[in-house]
Amino acid sequence: MKSVIVVGAGIWGTSLALRLAESGWRVTLVEQYQPGHLRQASSGETRLLRVAHGTDEWYARMAVRARELWLGLGERTGEELYAETGALWFARRDQGWERSSAGVLDRLGIPYEIRDPARAGAAFPDFRADDLKFVLWEPRAGVLRARRATLVTARLARDAGVTEVRGRAEPYGNAVRIGDEVLRADRVVWACGAWLPRLFPGLMDLQVTKQDALHFAAQEPWDTPAWGDYDGSVYGHGDLDGLGMKATSDVEGEPYDPETGDRRVSPANEAMVRTYLRRRFPSLETAPLLLGQACQYTLTRDGEWVIARHPDGAWVLGGDSGHGFKHAPALAEYVAEILEGDREPEPRFGLHERIPARGLRTSGQTDL
Numbered sequence: 001m002k003s004v005i006v007v008g009a010g011i012w013g014t015s016l017a018l019r020l021a022e023s024g025w026r027v028t029l030v031e032q033y034q035p036g037h038l039r040q041a042s043s044g045e046t047r048l049l050r051v052a053h054g055t056d057e058w059y060a061r062m063a064v065r066a067r068e069l070w071l072g073l074g075e076r077t078g079e080e081l082y083a084e085t086g087a088l089w090f091a092r093r094d095q096g097w098e099r100s101s102a103g104v105l106d107r108l109g110i111p112y113e114i115r116d117p118a119r120a121g122a123a124f125p126d127f128r129a130d131d132l133k134f135v136l137w138e139p140r141a142g143v144l145r146a147r148r149a150t151l152v153t154a155r156l157a158r159d160a161g162v163t164e165v166r167g168r169a170e171p172y173g174n175a176v177r178i179g180d181e182v183l184r185a186d187r188v189v190w191a192c193g194a195w196l197p198r199l200f201p202g203l204m205d206l207q208v209t210k211q212d213a214l215h216f217a218a219q220e221p222w223d224t225p226a227w228g229d230y231d232g233s234v235y236g237h238g239d240l241d242g243l244g245m246k247a248t249s250d251v252e253g254e255p256y257d258p259e260t261g262d263r264r265v266s267p268a269n270e271a272m273v274r275t276y277l278r279r280r281f282p283s284l285e286t287a288p289l290l291l292g293q294a295c296q297y298t299l300t301r302d303g304e305w306v307i308a309r310h311p312d313g314a315w316v317l318g319g320d321s322g323h324g325f326k327h328a329p330a331l332a333e334y335v336a337e338i339l340e341g342d343r344e345p346e347p348r349f350g351l352h353e354r355i356p357a358r359g360l361r362t363s364g365q366t367d368l
Contacts, residue, residue: 001024001025001026002025003025003026003186003187004020004189005176006027006189006191007189007190007191008030008031008190008191009029010040010193011150011325012317012320012328013029014154014157015332019329019335020332021157022160028164028183030169030178032166033166035150035153035154036154040150041297041320043147043295044293044295045147045241046146046240047144048087048141048143048226048228049066049067049082049141049143049144051067051110051141052136053101054097054100054101055101055103055104057108058346058348062327062331065330077152077156081152083240084140085141085226086140086225087142087225087226087228088228089101090129090132090229091134091136093231094133098136111138114134114135115134115136117134120135120137123224124222124281125220126282131279143237144325167181173313188314188315189314189335189339190317190318191317191318193258194298196316197298203316204306205300205301206319207299208256208299209253209255210261211248211250211294212270213246213295214248214270214291214292215246216246216287217289217290218239218244218245219283220283222238223238226238228362229280230362232280233249233250234273234276235250236248245287247276253297263293264292265293270292297321299319299322302355302357303357303360304321304360305319305321305349308345315335321360323361
């Protein structure tokens with residue numbers, strides 16, 4: 001039986017552990033805290049699932065497959081891990097990211113509509129659209145219950161025979177050291193999110209930033225689709241499970257240490273989001289903050305992931321770049337094929353120098 005050690009029990013690590021265990025591998029999952037802990041990027045209450053990725057077809061296809069797998073996981077467990085609310089993308093330009101996304105959706109045969117802003121605005125209790133050229137409607141998009149999905153995936157992995165080891169892991173050549181103990185397997189995968197830069201210093205240019213997910217208590221019911229404003233670097237969704245209306249800035253935050261960083265919401269980030277609410281959803285500008293959660297992005301310079309073999313022989317899986325959660329079960333399929341030797345990772349995911357770029361989530365408003 002082939003063996004693998006997966007270090008990191010976020011959604012990428014737990015999804016990969018589950019996939020490999022159910023494919024006949026002997027899997028050890030190492031985590032210094034526990035699956036779903038609040039320091040993980042996977043720990044936020046919700047994440048969006050959407051196929052639109054600008055001009056990129058690779059991630060769009062991955063998202064299509066991920067949607068199928070999330071729906072299947074929900075049926076398997078009897079839990080609605082994914083709420084398909086649909087998503088509205090607010091286009092400020094005639095030929096911007098939204099138009100490029102529509103072109104890819106069209107080529108892939110994915111349903112979408114180009115809507116007049118006034119018609120799209122009817123989905124919200126309060127909406128200003130005077131700066132929009134059109135709205136892209138993506139019906140096969142929605143909201144993942146992120147932290148719950150991580151916990152459920154971890155439970156399924158345990159049920160599939162994955163051995164969990166609690167401890168602070170360090171690379172030890174092509175092995176894993178936890179204190180005085182060294183763990184070895186046929187394959188080792190480091191899926192450690194924001195801890196990768198400290199575990200592999202100098203491996204490549206990864207930046208960890210603090211992001212604040214904000215949920216507001218609206219007086220009116222906000223049972224609305226998910227939504228995104230690419231040029232405004234803001235996204236959100238309606239009130240799901242009583243969490244409030246989510247509105248979150250996607251602008252890269254300050255450098256952040258996931259271990260010791262302050263997890264309180266930044267007043268500057270809250271002010272930035274309220275400025276956007278005043279422009280787009282005026283009645284929410286002064287709505288009470290119902291829930292605020294600090295999470296982190298582990299950013300590559302081009303927003304592409306890292307799926308590569310370390311010079312010592314272990315595999316490094318990371319650089320989610322703020323758009324990785326939704327892809328997790330499909331990414332696990334992809335990485336499992338790599339570990340089986342059935343395919344090579346795409347060159348785009350290598351350890352080469354990256355050219356600064358954005359476009360896979362929102363503009364980011366960054367000089368990276």
